[in-house]
Amino acid sequence: MSQQSSKPEAPKSGGWIKPAVEYGPIVLFFISYKIWGLMPATAVLVAASVAATIVGYLRAGRLPWAPIITTAIVVVFGLLTLIFHDDTFIKMKPTVVYTLFAATLWGGLLLKKPLMERLMGTSLKMDHAGWRKLEARFALFCAGMAVLNEVVWRTQTENFWVNFKFGSIFLTFLFMATQLPMIKRHMLPDPAESESKGAAGE
Template sequence: MTDEKRLPPLLKLVLELGPLALFFLGNAYGDRFGFAEDHRIFAATGIFIVATVIALGISYALTRKLPIMPLVSGIVVVVFGGLTLFLQDETFIKLKPTIVNTMFGFVLLGGLYFRKPLLQIVLDSMFELDEAGWRKLTLRWALFFFALAALNEIVWRTQTTDFWVSFKVFGIMPLTIAFALAQTPLLLKHEIKKPGEV
């Protein structure tokens, strides 16, 4: 039986954040490549779709599997990004974070309802927690995903496209990191100790 291949943490981070960074750069500097100011978001969306597909391809080529959350997010990027380009309507790409986060929230809550904390499936290679720990962590992440979805709705409906793109890149990621770090006490409290560990 072969060991499961894993990406080095830095490469994993680049593959997950790279398409988002290119999306931001495409929107910020699209006019330098001949796109009118009100069409930069479409150039950025095209770049985002291509970069996302390439990142998923590289991840699969190196590990022979696709992580669930980036795969679902990637599918939504392609579908809603494609609608954005086809219909020339930026609303669809702006709805993508709302849809993905709401979907993740409902999937996690559904797993809890059926007594299957699905977050354990996604993260059990990183943490070993007792059953109560997985339940609490899953509920917290589900609520956080709903909060992100609501926040995205508020921002894209009340702010400019440029502000929304900046928020998507420089707002959501720091919020997610801060939330993840805030779960450290729960992780420490419910961690399953290996024999010999104190």
């Protein structure tokens, strides 16, 4: 009984960690920018990213590699922005993160070891073909976001870029929503459900 009761807690904890680590600092960055401007908001982003990562680790006992790498890049580019008082670094940070993720995902596909399947396979039961499709599409999404970030920060105002950075949260959710039909087509049957149906048939 104790083992069964502990299993549902892991997805719940993981579900809290992912948005807190990935999106919480961006929300605080957006709010801080509207109040104080870019440099103070960058300091808030660095502090919030580190704090979210630490809290997430203490809560779950471990963290996926993606938020850890993202936090490290935020700290490096954020500190460079503050030290040199040059907003180029913080504006390029999303480009670096998206490019790194896209390259890593494509690398997993080339090695025929989809990274997303290894990271999420315990919580999302799909066949191998489905994981390859999802990873390829997510890699393309990351590459597209990297290019889009470069276009936006180089051609638009600072305020427009900050709004775009905040809006990238919704773009990510929208992208994942468009993948739901494909995910459903490649979902594997639940063994427990299959056994219960078989028992009912007998």
